[in-house]
Amino acid sequence: MVPWGWGCTLGWGLILGTLLAWAPVWSCPSGCLCVEKNSLTVVQCMSRNLEKIPSDLPTDTSILLLASNRITHVPNHAFKELHHLQQLDLSNNHIERVDVGAFQGVYDSLLLLDLSNNNIQRVPKEVFARLRAKVSLSNNPWHCECTLQEVLRELRLDPETVNEVVCHTAVQDEYAGRPLIQVLDSGINFCNFHHKTTDVAMFVTMFGWFAMVIAYVIYYIRHNQEDARRHLEYLKSLPSTSQISRDFDTISTVL
Template structure:
């Protein structure tokens, strides 16, 4: 029986194609220069590959009757029109791929009629502007639909009520809003990708029916705010990507029910404030991305009690590294949760990484870094500096004292008969020493004014 099937497949193989019979009858017609379909295919064919040809038109029952066909690929052709009923005669087709047909801009309501076992449909990058609301009326088994990189301005209404859908790819379209009923009835959806659209509005309860959603991409849109309970019913969500939007604040109500969330992206927004307790219910959170925002402070109360977070990304923010961030430094040193936190202010630590900032303490309380970059100067260094200046002053004073003593021990005769030139030289030396002393004292005063305040805080005097 098997030998008969192999013989039949090879006998009916189209002239421009190759047929293989390793497991099932596979017809390979890709890159064959076809401008129209072969007249017939082997009745036993389980898969047909027609990728990268020049096909332009699919007539009614274009493939005849192929009861064994499970996979059909028509990617990278020039198809511009598909006659209603073109896929009739393919009752067991499971996978249909038509991506990258730039001239498909419209699909008839009956385009996929008869494909009751279709599970996976790929119409990505086809220049589609919309799909009729009832186009999937007969496609009860459909689970995965790839519609990314088209021209949709709204989520196709044809998706509503598709209870078996598990994966929907709508990224890189021109969708501007998510209406309250756009995703209605998608109770088994696990994966939803809406990234790189133009979404600026999400209506209340838009995600009400997505109780089994696990991966949700909303990044790189135009969202400046979200409904208060936008994600309330997403009990099983594990990954949420809100990066690359226009959010300025985070509300504590947004993530309050996401107890299974493991990864949260809030990077590349305009965040300046995160409400206290915003992450307190994220008991499964492993990774949090807050990098590339406008955050200057991040109180510890924002995280409580999420102390077991595995990785925290905070780089590319204008951090103000005062005592309120001391806990972050301790996290960096103790748990290796965070790294790369460059300080933007105060000026004394600007450019330093938070890990290099030294916080002084007075009576057990943290003291903010001063206006000079003294955070890495220890009391020993300051003490050594003071001792060196004192030593120099002492040497100059001693030298002047010795000069005066030498002049006093000379005889009155010598003093009265002192050579004018020698007296001039002695006067110049004394004047130079005095001038050096004055200059040194001036430098010491300037340095003490700069170091003094910080020195007092570092030593606790």
């Protein structure tokens, strides 16, 4: 049986250990909860009606939870000072735009990135080019085209959510509503459509310019023909040389 004094000491030891394991981090954004857990700084800002990513995050943040807010934009350099960031949860927001340099500064440290359940249709292919993290992009209204196909080549897509990256719209309507990975596995190459579309656009543009040149040439010819006709009629209206000679002879005889 443990003596009462020892039991109190043991109890306080457990409480103290718990407090140390979840020690608060004092430089914490307003409305967020920041704690230390297993030597990791966890910043919990979930469901706080945030409209943008806090700018005063602790520089030693390891886990950043920003899910279920109203964030619409992930700007350049949003996490550039968070060189220890390992997990970033941006799911269940209203994100529509992710800038090219959004994850600059965390390329090497970030291990997990969750962008699921947002409003993302397109992202620049360079966004994920240097990331080592496993990324979830599920349940966004993706527009399936060449750029998105190239994006998938640049990242480590979470295998558990790969079938949830669905084409909300596509360069060809027949692929709308289908998981992107299934479309690509069937042999479809959206970049071929892109090149064909570009070729058609160039052909239409060239045809338009050609038509304008032809129209100008026709107008120029017709305009010149009209001027030539007027000049010819004017010349015809002038008295001939023989008539002028006869008139001159008549005047000489009279004189």
